[in-house]
Amino acid sequence: MSKDIVAAPFVQEMMKVTANLYRLGWDERNGGNISYLLREEEVGAYLNPNQVIRTIPMIFDATELAGRYFIVTGSGKYFKNVIDAPDVNLGIIRVADTGKSVELLWGFKDGGVPTSELPAHFMSHIERLKIDSDHRIIMHNHATNIIAMTFTHSLEEREFTRTLWQMCTECIVVFPEGVGILPWMVPGTDAIGMATAAKMREFRLVIWPHHGIFGAGSTMDEVFGLIETAEKAAEVYTLVQAQGGAQQTITDQQLQDLADAFCVTAKSGYLQVGVK
Ligand code: 2HA
Ligand code: ZN
Numbered sequence: 001m002s003k004d005i006v007a008a009p010f011v012q013e014m015m016k017v018t019a020n021l022y023r024l025g026w027d028e029r030n031g032g033n034i035s036y037l038l039r040e041e042e043v044g045a046y047l048n049p050n051q052v053i054r055t056i057p058m059i060f061d062a063t064e065l066a067g068r069y070f071i072v073t074g075s076g077k078y079f080k081n082v083i084d085a086p087d088v089n090l091g092i093i094r095v096a097d098t099g100k101s102v103e104l105l106w107g108f109k110d111g112g113v114p115t116s117e118l119p120a121h122f123m124s125h126i127e128r129l130k131i132d133s134d135h136r137i138i139m140h141n142h143a144t145n146i147i148a149m150t151f152t153h154s155l156e157e158r159e160f161t162r163t164l165w166q167m168c169t170e171c172i173v174v175f176p177e178g179v180g181i182l183p184w185m186v187p188g189t190d191a192i193g194m195a196t197a198a199k200m201r202e203f204r205l206v207i208w209p210h211h212g213i214f215g216a217g218s219t220m221d222e223v224f225g226l227i228e229t230a231e232k233a234a235e236v237y238t239l240v241q242a243q244g245g246a247q248q249t250i251t252d253q254q255l256q257d258l259a260d261a262f263c264v265t266a267k268s269g270y271l272q273v274g275v276k
Contacts (some may be wrong), residue, residue, distance in 0.1 A: 005046040005106055006086055010038055010071055013220045014090055018073065018082040020224070021141055026231070027079035031212070032141035033115035036220070037125060038069040043092060043105070052103040055096065056113050060190050062122045063099030070095075072121070074112040088112065095122075119193030126256060129201045134218040142212040143227060145234035150181075151207040152241065157181050158270055160207070165270075166249045167233035167240070169258065174229045176264040180206040187211060205230055 005011055014034065014117045021027045043049060070093055071080070077089040091107035091114060093253030102114065115121065127250075128135040148168040153160060163177035165171045185192040187208070197213055205226055206214040213230065217223030240246050250258075252271045259266045 003046050005092075008042070008046050010036060011086055012091065014071055014073070015083050015086050015221050017139075017224060018079040018089075018218060022079040024228075025239045026141040026212075028142065030076050030078055032079055032139075033073045033117045033121065034137065034139045035070050035072040035115070035118070035121040035125065037136040038071060038092070038257060040069060043069045047092065047105050049094065049105065052094075052105065054108075055101050055241045056093070056104060057101045057168045058118065058122075060119050060122070060193065062095050062126070064126045065095040065122055066097050066099050068095050068125075069093070069105075070125075071107075071120070072114045074108055075114060075116045077112065091272045111135065116188040117193075119188075119190050120196040121193075121212065123193040123197035124200045124206075124214065127197045128204075131201065132218065135214075135216060137217050137220060137223045139215045139217075139223045139227065140212060141227065143231040143234070145238050146207060146213050147210060147229050149234045149237055150207060153237070155181050155183075155209055158267075161270060162169075164230055164233040165255055166246075167236040168229070169250065170229060171233050172255050172258050172266060173262040173264055175205055175226060176259060176266050176268040177203055178205075178270060179203055179230060182206065182208055184209050184211075 014036065021032060026032065040236050072091055072093060074091060082089040087107050088109045092105045093102040093114060094229060095102055117140055124138045154165060157178060157180060160181055164179065180203035182195050182199065185195060196206050200216055202217045213227055215223040215227040217226060252273050256271050256273045
């Protein structure tokens with residue numbers, strides 16, 4: 001309990017990933033947010049869980065997460081600053097038994113509160129935990145080329161996914177289920193939270209047009225890797241378009257061969273391949 005919590009692996013991961021994301025240019029100003037589900041014993045090794053610093057009300061019901069611990073980025077906080085002041089820009093919270101508030105156990109030293117996108121994070125955690133018991137992390141950022149692509153490309157999920165798959169050989173292996181896409185919506189609301197979580201039943205990547213991307217995963221590497229792979233494909237798409245458009249691409253049969261070779265199942269109906 002006397003151990004320095006900043007040295008805890010989960011705090012270190014948050015510090016390193018936010019610095020990385022800032023360096024990549026996907027989290028300008030207060031853009032982006034991360035929430036990371038922690039086990040009670042992970043937190044208990046550093047903190048007394050009975051010592052609640054503050055109780056912070058929420059605008060939605062998270063009863064399904066009651067008693068769960070998270071480390072989250074703060075509302076209005078800059079990813080750029082996390083590395084130098086983790087106890088101001090990050091917070092460790094527990095969802096209260098009522099599901100209507102969170103209890104602050106560490107961090108947000110200047111009176112801060114969790115990310116404004118907490119509804120989208122918590123509702124997505126609820127949905128992902130139903131299908132993946134190892135699920136732990138929701139990450140949102142403003143990946144530049146993904147945002148750009150939402151202006152120039154069809155927002156139809158199948159079309160958008162197929163283009164991403166075609167831009168880099170790795171893509172279909174990394175996200176064979178494709179990407180979900182919402183209509184444009186006001187961020188920070190219950191409504192966008194519910195819409196994001198609904199997509200999370202099917203996808204680990206959800207695009208908010210003209211805004212950014214949400215990723216879900218069981219480890220920081222998985223969720224970061226998912227987003228950076230989709231963003232890389234969007235970057236290649238940007239370059240291909242700038243060079244005058246594709247003259248050839250990875251064919252559907254080749255995408256199917258990749259799926260077969262790497263033992264993944266491409267989203268049903270997304271590839272047109274001859275009956276074998
Ligand atoms: O945290 O990215 O979507 C700021 C945002 C809102
Ligand atoms: Zn955002």
